[in-house]
Amino acid sequence: MIWQPEIECMEQAALRDLQSQRLVKLVQWVNDRVPFYQAAFQQKGLTPSDIKTIDDIQRLPFTKKTDLRDNYPFKLFAVPMSEIAEIHASSGTTGNPTVVAYTKNDIKIWGEVMARALASAGATKDDIVQNAYGYGLFTGGLGVHYGCLELGAAVVPVSSGATKRQLKLMEDFGSTVITCTPSYALFMAEEAVEMGLDPKKFKLKVGIYGAEPWTHNMRKEIEARWDVKAIDIYGLSEIIGPGVAIECVEGQDGLHLFSDHFYPEIIKPGTDLPAQAGETGELVLTTLTKEGIPLIRYRTGDIVSMIEGTCPNCGRTSPRISKVRGRTDDMLIIRGVNVFPSQIESVLLQIEEAEPHYLLVVNRVGSLDQLEVQVEVNEKIFSDEVKQLETLRKRIQKEIESTLNIVVSVKLVEPRTIERSMGKAVRVIDNRELYQ
Structure with missing residues (x-):
């Protein structure tokens, strides 16, 4: 089902006209109301009148997560507190938390894009949605909740x-849709x-999983264990929360990004330069x-590629992004080689004896x-002979080294010894900073 076909299936020329109108209005809005952007435009030698179409977006400055933290808590707000309806924030494990705010109209838009997302996954007003994302300062729980209200589905918060x-309620209520992180689904x-x-x-007929990168092989694992369709959803608090992009249940081939609200660009990682069409790079929204x-x-820090054009599976005309391949900030550089946890996960999920739980530990020995x-x-293999x-250990090591093109060590551990998470899974412990 397509929730808003007049928007989601809009002709490209009409979509670009709409994006252009909205960009022009946005630039004037922040220039009039946000000193941070006034200064950034002046530094670039720009005035709002210089921005006439969506093609002019590349003339505008980038915004980074550090800008949100540097302007903590409210300096990037574009409206007075009397117009703010809701405030969310990151955990702030390093420095100030990232604070985001919503007006009543922002909440309305959030519900709208999440209703689109739920419908894309095959949910309808007849479904019972068990929402196992966290409620609170994290945007996941409330974002899905608002979407369910807009869609008309019953939500179990x-x-x-x-x-x-969770499992008792799922069984007793007959929940038909589950929303949570993919690692929690396996747990x-x-x-x-x-x-x-x-x-x-x-x-359950479908699971909508997000908040952490996950691979196609993990999708197969989840679908095999639960006998559901496993749908990838993408979002981030700084932009709106969940509901930025999602796969369609018809194809599960790229995530439809709602570009009438969130305009995407792909840039080459570590640069300000646009990537070539179809090239993998950092998503900018x-x-x-x-x-x-x-x-x-x-600059989201998420590494994706983008597909333009009409989806052959559902007919939506919005651009599609790939599953997140990793993050610029969780990319490990090991002896000059870029390593993403998702690469290792993909290998492990093809090995029957391995469970889909792993931990990467990086140390520096000498230089x-x-x-x-x-x-x-799994239990069966762990009780086998040491030989x-x-x-198995050597086979896993060989497969990982073949994928990464670097030497690694592999340690097999007992079932259920790697810590589980109810939210985002912790995949990496980088001890190198201890030696710096």
């Missing part, structure tokens, strides 16, 4: 954690089996319609970086 209760499947439940016998804290050319990959194996475990 269970939030994250309390897994046994719930493990818990269900331990409780004597068969995940395939739940009434501009909030064309947001009022509370609009952002111009925000040389060393990568250790800790891999959980068989060593054969």
Whole structure:
């Protein structure tokens, strides 16, 4: 189902006209209201009248996460506090948290794009959506909630954690849609089996998973364990929260980005230069319609590629982005080679004896970086002879080294010894900073 076909299937020329109108209005809006952008435009020698079409966007300055933290808490707000309806913030584990704000109209738009997203995944007003994203300062829970209200679906605001209760409610309520992180979906499947439940016998038809990068192989693992369609959703708090882009259930081939609200660009990582068509790079987004804290050319740090043109599976005309391949800030550079956790995950999920839980530990020995990959194996293989475990360890090591083109060490660990997370999974421990 397409929630807003007049927008989601809009002709390209009409879409670009709409984007141009909204960009012109946005630039004037922030120039009049946000000193940060006034100064940034002046530094570039720009005035709002210089921006006439969406093609002029490349003349505008970038915005970075550090800009939000440097202007903590409210200096990037474009409206007075009397017009702010809701405030969210990151955890702020390093420095000030990232604060974002919504006007009533922003909340309306959020509900609208999330309703589009839910419909793209196949949800309807007849569904029961079990929302296992966290409610609170994290945007995941409330974003999905607003979308369910707009769509008309019944939402169960269970939030994250309390897994046994999650499973009981899922079974008793007959939930048909689950929203959570992909790593938590696998964890719930493990818990269900331990409780004597068969995940395939739940009434779930689709799972909408996001908030962390995950691979196609993890999709297969989730779909096999739960007997559901596993749909990737993308969003980030700085832009609006969940609801920036999502796969269509018809194709699961690229995430439709709602570019009437969020204009995308791809730039070459580590540069300010645009990537070539179809080339992988860093996703940059501009909030064309947001009022509370609009952002111009925000560098997301997410590594994707983009496909233009009409989707052959569902008919939407919005651009599609690939699944997130990694982040510029979680990309590890090991002896000059770029390494993304998702590359290793993809290898492990093709090895039957390995569980989809792993940890990358980076150390510096002398002047040389060393990568250790800790891999959980299943109960059956872990009880086998030492010789068989060593054969498996060498096979995993060979496959990872073939993918990464660097030497790694592999350590097999007992089932359920790598810490699970109710939210985003922790995949990397980089100890090199200890030696700096």
